[in-house]
Amino acid sequence: MIGQLDFSFLTEYWPALVRGVAWTLVMTFCSVVPGAFLGILCALARVYGSRATERVAAAYVEIIRNTPSLIQAFWLFFGLASLGVRLSPFVAAVIALSINFGAYVGEIIRAGLVATPRGQIEAADCLGLTALQRITAIELPQAIERMLPSLVGQSVLMMLSTSIMYQISAEELTGVAWYIQSFTFRSFEVYLVVAVLYIAITVFLRASLTGAGFVAFTRLRRLRIPL
Amino acid sequence: MLGLTTQQAAFILQGAGWTILLSLLGFIGGCLVGIPLTLGLTAKTAAARSLSSLFINTVQGIPLPILMFAVYFGAGATGYNPPTLIAAGLAMTIYSAVFLAEIWKGCVRAVPKTQWEAAEGLAFSRFDIWWLIILPQAVQIATPPTIGFFVQMVKNTSYAVVLAFAELTYSARAVNNTNNEPFLIFTIAGVIYFLICYPLSNLSKRLERAVAIKGRT
Numbered sequence: 001m002i003g004q005l006d007f008s009f010l011t012e013y014w015p016a017l018v019r020g021v022a023w024t025l026v027m028t029f030c031s032v033v034p035g036a037f038l039g040i041l042c043a044l045a046r047v048y049g050s051r052a053t054e055r056v057a058a059a060y061v062e063i064i065r066n067t068p069s070l071i072q073a074f075w076l077f078f079g080l081a082s083l084g085v086r087l088s089p090f091v092a093a094v095i096a097l098s099i100n101f102g103a104y105v106g107e108i109i110r111a112g113l114v115a116t117p118r119g120q121i122e123a124a125d126c127l128g129l130t131a132l133q134r135i136t137a138i139e140l141p142q143a144i145e146r147m148l149p150s151l152v153g154q155s156v157l158m159m160l161s162t163s164i165m166y167q168i169s170a171e172e173l174t175g176v177a178w179y180i181q182s183f184t185f186r187s188f189e190v191y192l193v194v195a196v197l198y199i200a201i202t203v204f205l206r207a208s209l210t211g212a213g214f215v216a217f218t219r220l221r222r223l224r225i226p227l
Numbered sequence: 228m229l230g231l232t233t234q235q236a237a238f239i240l241q242g243a244g245w246t247i248l249l250s251l252l253g254f255i256g257g258c259l260v261g262i263p264l265t266l267g268l269t270a271k272t273a274a275a276r277s278l279s280s281l282f283i284n285t286v287q288g289i290p291l292p293i294l295m296f297a298v299y300f301g302a303g304a305t306g307y308n309p310p311t312l313i314a315a316g317l318a319m320t321i322y323s324a325v326f327l328a329e330i331w332k333g334c335v336r337a338v339p340k341t342q343w344e345a346a347e348g349l350a351f352s353r354f355d356i357w358w359l360i361i362l363p364q365a366v367q368i369a370t371p372p373t374i375g376f377f378v379q380m381v382k383n384t385s386y387a388v389v390l391a392f393a394e395l396t397y398s399a400r401a402v403n404n405t406n407n408e409p410f411l412i413f414t415i416a417g418v419i420y421f422l423i424c425y426p427l428s429n430l431s432k433r434l435e436r437a438v439a440i441k442g443r444t
Contacts, residue, residue, distance in 0.1 A: 004304070005304075062425065062428075063417075063421065065424075065428070066378065066382075066420065066421045066424035066425045066428055067382065067417045067420045067421055067424070068382040068383070068384075068385035068396065068420060069382075069385075070385045070386070070388065070396055071385060071396055071399070071413055071416055071417050071420060072417075074396070074399070074400065074403075074409065074413050075409065075410065075413040075414065075417065078403060078409035078413070079409040079410045079413065081409070082407060082408070082409050082410065160288075160289075160290040160291075161290070162290075163290035163291075163292050163293060164290070164292055164385075164386055164389075167388060167389070174290065174292055174293060177293070177296075187296065187300040187303070188297065188300040188301050188303065188304045191293055191296040191297045191300060192297060194293055195289045195293050195294070195297055198288055198289050198290055198293060199285060199288035199289060201288075202287070202288035203288065
């Protein structure tokens with residue numbers, strides 16, 4: 001069976017595959033940034049918010065985390081189209097992924113905020129910091145630092161879930177694979193190549209995000225506290 | 228009913244049935260494959276450990292839709308065309324096995340080291356150490372995250388649309404294609420997913436709290 005595998009489509013279609021990898025990375029980046037922002041807001045609302053904002057944030061997290069991202073994307077893409085709002089598939093995918101990612105990040109950062117040592121809060125109060133200063137300068141950076149491994153893992157999972165967005169015809173690597181195999185009929189070989197490309201993206205993303213965290217957060221390392 | 232014909236409602240509910248069946252299939256398969264993988268990850272020989280973690284890292288770098296395509300067309304390349312349920316179930320088995328093994332590794336590690344040492348000191352055999360001492364404690368720690376992962380499985384069955392397997396997401400889209408009421412239909416599908424997942428998520432959270440309290444005493 002191995003002898004029958006035919007990878008000759010690569011000579012003709014490699015530029016399309018490169019484009020697919022680029023689009024997947026762009027889609028991931030465009031969703032990670034607003035998603036992380038949304039997640040931080042959501043975590044703050046759940047930990048420090050009034051009863052009402054806490055309820056709203058909790059409902060958002062539970063609804064998103066207990067339904068598939070594909071259903072959320074269909075709801076948004078086909079739903080808005082039926083109202084006459086024509087989003088491009090790429091924009092719809094980015095919005096759906098951001099909303100989805102935000103709910104998971106919100107839970108992770110909330111866990112980080114809750115784990116703030118009491119002494120840190122007392123010290124901040126002694127220094128006369130306002131509540132806002134305490135949260136933005138002391139609690140939030142530490143929460144993010146503490147949860148860095150989970151945040152990196154969640155970002156990688158989010159990158160992998162961009163693959164289903166070709167179902168709303170957003171252009172990314174899986175969509176490119178579908179397109180190539182519909183011309184070449186070399187389905188198995190195409191998906192093997194694409195699987196290897198995704199593994200490479202995963203390794204790259206994990207390494208670069210961990211590296212960025214390593215550069216951005218130095219406190220725990222300076223204090224020799226293991227993550 | 229809710230602006231759907233009885234046939235359409237029945238079609239969506241049938242999709243929900245296939246979703247549950249596919250989740251169970253992938254989960255049970257994942258448990259069966261995940262157990263030896265966990266043993267590999269916690270083995271004494273370094274080769275077994277690095278081999279299992281290489282496999283896990285590889286599979287965790289592949290999106291589930293690609294895994295489904297690869298299984299489906301890979302079987303096709305050998306000349307056997309599997310039913311989509313089998314192909315999707317097999318892909319879900321591989322996918323869940325690696326995640327479960329990773330979760331369970333943490334749970335085995337969470338059993339205090341002194342338990343191993345005491346058991347070895349009492350001259351239990353290797354099998355008895357696992358079966359009588361480590362497993363009963365690890366299973367208790369592992370139950371909440373395992374239920375939590377099952378929720379992931381239910382949601383991930385939606386990826387089987389790529390093989391045109393008629394689970395809930397696929398049937399919802401098919402109904403939407405005929406009467407074009409996306410908000411209504413995808414809300415119904417979303418609510419059905421939520422009704423399956425939310426009680427399980429809650430159960431997982433409650434059990435986790437119970438285990439944490441018990442561990443403190």
